[in-house]
Amino acid sequence: MAYLLQRLLTDAAARQPQRAAVASDGCLLTYQELDRQSNKVARALLRLGVAPGDRVGILAPKSCAAVIGLYGALKAGACYVPLDPKAPAGRLGHIVRDCGATAIVADDARRSQAADLATAAPLPLRVVVVGVPGRPEGEETAGVPAQDADVVPWTAVAGESGQPLAEERTIETDLAYILYTSGSTGTPKGVMISHRNSLTFVDWAAATAGLSEKDRVCSPAPLTFDLSVFDIFATCHACACLTVLPDGAATFPVSIVRFMAAERISVWYSVPSVLTLLACYGSLQQFDLPDLRVVIFAGEVFPPKHLTRLMAELPRPRYLNWYGPTETNVCTTFEVPAGWADVQPTPIGKACANTEVFAVTGEGRRVSRPGEQGELYVRGPSVMRGYWGQPAKTAEALVSNPFRAASDEFVYRTGDLVTLEPSGDFVFLGRRDSMAKIRGYRVELGEVEATLYRHPAVQDAAVLPVPDELLGSRLRAVVTADGRDLTREDVLEHCRQWLPGYMVPDIVEFRKAMPRTSTGKVDRTRLAQEQNELEPARDAGPDKG
């Protein structure tokens, strides 16, 4: 039997048909319902001519509809491509064209947005609407012409058979999803993940977090972020319940904690900045959270003092620090010991099962002694298939294993610099290139710069990260204009047309001329020094008195 993500669902539906699979915004789906509804979506996609290997966009926030949609796409033999409904239309249009999507699955509220995206794309692109089972179609229906032949309404999808499909259309090396991340040359790049790549992580993650059918798992990460692979698939692996944090609750730390208490969340997975907010502003002393047994964080460095504070406020759960770029999913793990009160950064730990990591020094030697530094490489079945349609970029990232000359294996070069601890754990030191992390999101500074250069009045642009305890980094754009009047508002409005919110600079600084090095390059060191003198790194949160 093939090793496929959709098998997790068919197996769960056979084992625990009546258990809750997804709870979101008042919608509760059992495994049996999720299985049947996704069969319907798969049939609707097949009826449109979706073929094995096709790309199907998912335009919906994490919800019952989104999970039905993505399993439907997988069952149809397609790979799914999450589309952030809040991203600018230009960026979504680029992703849809770049991956050559043949269909978009949208929830009812995103129906017109999906139809607009399909109309704008120079592709024969059809839209399949997924509603909430048992609920009538929403008011959006009224806004779309009834004769719109490119939209398959939920009423038509719901009329399909919910019985299992006769055959699997994929094998484990086929693509399961493509996740678009920031690209240094100005456009996002698509990380191609196969079923085998993903399941390597999913199997390990479910075992490591000790997931069982009793768990209620929550992660605020959107579908576009690879953290979502955990709560969508590892949860299903264990027949546990994926519990979606509503948009409204995600804004306020206290609302998040109230939600965790009310929904009896037992496993939490997020970037550290969300947990920092809970530690600083979550009123944790008022909540016991007796059900919470595992807290996992990944995506950026957790400032040690906030982790210490969180663990002091909530001493009961296990705390796991997971590390891994989208290209490999999680590849190392560190369980933070109880009573952790270290001022040093939390280690990223050791390799996960079935994965190997090693660091290579500047001289090309393998890091073997404590204190040595090098760039981290990852090998094993979780390493991506490459970047969609970008063989040159793929060749830069997937390189021959430097220590196995005879092997034809490719290993992933992370670009992350690490050092080895006496315990054998790795510790993250920084980046080899110009990538920053904003709340766990990767931001290629070059992509923001390329966007700034697209503005006709911008002559020179440099974007630098400014360290920030709460946000990981803030973005500072230094701009010179070609004599025309250019305001901060002009620059921000231009950026918002092309970039998701987390990539829009916070600070815009105008200069008459850009400082340059002797070779004529923008002098980033000088710009960074000036920033440090101007404003020391901001601290987070009030101290508890």
Added chain:
Amino acid sequence: MEKVINDYISRELVPDPALLPLANDTLLLDSGILDSLGLLRIVVFLEERFGITMGDADLLPENFATVNAISAYLRTREPGKEAAHG
């Protein structure tokens, strides 16, 4: 005070120019203007602009529902009214 806050939100947080001009009773959460990142930014702005320190008891949806709500909350935090801060 309302103007200072409205100006800041209009300039820094409104994601779509179609939402401008911003009314002081526009629901900031329902309209998607205020997300978790926006909340942090406005907290930092308010702390610096009004010389206050906000703790977890202050970061409540009711205090940030609208420009008017933020202003009303800030008035309870004016010097001499610190006791209102739990």
